[in-house]
Amino acid sequence: MQKIFFTIVSNQVVADKTYRLELGCSQDIAIKPGQFVNIAIDGKYLRRPISVSDATNRSLLLYYKVVGEGTKLMSEMNPGQQLEILTELGTGFDSAKCRNSALLVGGGLGTAPLYMLCKELLSQGKKVTVVLGFNKASEVILEEEYKALGAELLIATMDGSVGVKGFTTDAINQYNPEFDFFYTCGPMPMMRALCAALPTSGEASxxxxxxxxxxxxxxxxxxxxxxxxxxxxxxxxxxxxxxxx
Amino acid sequence: MVNKNLSVSLCGCTLPNPIVPASGTFGFGLELADALDLNKIGGISLKGTTRDARFGNPTPRIAECTGGLINSVGLQNPGIDVLVEEKVPALRKIYHNAIIANISGFSIEEYAHCCEKAAACEGIDILEVNISCPNVHGGGLAFGTSAEAAAQVTKAVKAVSGKKPVFIKLSPNVTDIVSIAKACEDAGADGLTLVNTFLGMRIDIARRKPIVANRMGGFSGPAIFPIAVRMVNQVSKACSIPVMGCGGVSRAEDVIEMMMAGATAVQVGAENLRNPMVCPEIVDALPELMDRLGINDLNEIIGII
The missing domain is CATH 2.10.240.10 (Dihydroorotate dehydrogenase, electron transfer subunit)
Structure with a gap:
């Protein structure tokens, strides 16, 4: 854990109530996939824990959704502003548990932290299928980014406005991807259903x-x-x- | 700047500075060993420990508030045997200042059992007894809300604590904290810690449910600081045993204020949750602040108000 000041590079709305926050700092950090950071916000007593979508040794990329007063304040922050952040928190995903092919299942904002894991798995020469679930088209994030990585991508929306109509499990059943380990992040009911339905071992965030x-x-x-x-x-x-x- | 003396003495136990993270806000110290230099901190009050291991309350256990937070962790802990056999020896290896064991119980017998074990543990310097727990044999009323029950606990733990100083940690959820403090002093307490958290509640107005699963919890944070200063002042005037002041302390200025009110050592609680480095940061900030205020030795200001 380190306490570091970051500068906001950009803070833009990318989907329904969903923001993409890019941050830079001037000292080295070492974030692993699935870890999170804890952000101090002026006017709020506790920090806001936000999972890391991507990182380098001097930058962070976060996605967050405005769901309460704290995230509302975050959405009003501007480039150039400084944020005091505790970094490298939590025990993240273990990419070594996947032998050859992985299934990554993200629901809503849970699609964000799987991105860095996807990059790591691909860099290890493993095959990756990514299934992203959203309620509707206006909530879809990271579609182009996952495609650009070269992962197999399936999208499910509850209203059918993009991809398969229904849950992520419906998309998985329809396309029957090959995998020996799965990783998931998203709403608890989704992860519970996945853990029960999928035959292999897996990790849930x-x-x-x-x-x-x-x-x-x-x-x-x-x-x-x-x-x-x-x-x-x-x-x-x-x-x-x-x-x- | 002339050399500043930050060291204070609690019942013969010398602390290099008066800063002590409050019980429950710093784990067993070990959790933060990699993040900061523990040895900068004068003493550490360990997570509250009971006879048997406890899971504690269901989540959510935390509710944010203006100027603080409510917690209802429910005394999650591994039990007194793990404390004295594993946690304290591990901390003692890396930490050279005062280790304060915080003991909780739901009966007089449980307090005595735990304090006897803690007193026999070489690594522990001070016992701090949390009397804000409900008495299961007394209709669930907290020991700390009655002078008689507080005195009973004090007598029972003093009988088994040997040479280790016993600090009784008082609940602020009482009509007259001074009468309870005096009852503990009369029953043999070596010192007092005050105050514990204030009973509070938050409601999620959209979900129409209490935010913490246990409905209510302990409120702490900068918002309670003035009340804690007042109580520390009243108690330290009425009693002659040392007081560890606690409640809403978040910066070096608060430490000076708490000591002027009557505290010999100062505990930092909720602030650790938003800034894990706050204790060493306060220790670093104290000499310059003392210089600005014309203080050479912190002992000069204890209880001057």
Missing amino acids: LEERMGCGAGYCYGCTIQTTKGPKRVCADGPVFDKEDLIW
Whole structure:
């Protein structure tokens, strides 16, 4: 964990209530896929934990949706503004658990953190199928970015306005992609359904209301098959087998 | 700038500075060992520990508020045996200042059992007894809300604590905190920590439900600072044992204010949750602030108000 000042490079709306926030800093960071950052916001007591979509050693790319007062304040921030951020938080995805071919399933904003994992898996020479689920066309993000990486891409929307009509599981059933391990991030009902339906092992990235975001306040503990675990530090990524739904 | 003396003494235990992260806001110290230099901090009050391991309350356990937050973690902890056999020895290896074990219980017997084990643990310097827990044999009323129950706990833990100083951590959710403080002093307490969190509640108006799963929780943060200063001042005037001041402290200025009110050491709680580095940052900021205020030794200002 490091506490670093970042400068906003851009902060733009890219879909329905969904923003893309690009940040730069002048000291080295080392983010792994599935990790998150915790952002201090003027006027709010607690930081806002946001998953990292992509990163270099001096930059961060985040996606967030305006759902409350904190994210509303974030949407009003301008390029050039400084943000104090705790970085390199949480235990992310383990790309080594996939042998040859991976299935990545993202729902809504959960599509964002899978992007960096997708890049890592592809760089290891693995085959990647990405399934993204949204409610409707106006919520779709990252479609072009995933395509540009060269991953196989399937999209499902609840209203059928883009891709397969229905859930991500409907798209998976229809196209029957080949995979030996899956990774998922998105709404709990989606991840629960996936973990039950998919035959292989997998990892799921959870969300929980957090206090410190770094493992010492025990505000986000969940019960797992391996005992109490902190979503912020032991997770947010957990093995499918460890989760009690 | 002349050399500033930041060291203070709590019942014969010398702390290099008065800054102590409050129980529950700093884990067992180990969680933050890689993120900051623990040895900059005067003492660490460890996460509250009970006889048996506890999972605590369901999530959400945290609700943000203006000027603070509500927590209802529910005393998640691995139990006293893990504390004395694993957590404290591991922390002692890397941390040289005061280790304060925070003990909770749901009966007099549980407090005594845990304090006896903590007192026998070499690495622990001070016992801090959280009496804000509900008494399961007393209709669920918190021990700390009655002078009689607070005194009973104090007597029971003093009987088994040997030479280790015992600080009783007081609840602010009472009509007259001074009478409870005096009851603890009369029962043999070596010191007092005050205050614990204020019982609070937030409601999600869109979902029409309490935000924390347990409905209510403890409110802490800068918003409670003036109340904590007032209580520390009242208690330290009425008692002659040392006080660790706690409640809403977030910067070096607050530390000076709390000490002027009567605190010998100052605990930092909620602020750790938004800034894990705040304790060492305060320690670093103190000498310059003392210089600006014409203070050479922090002991000069304890209880001057």
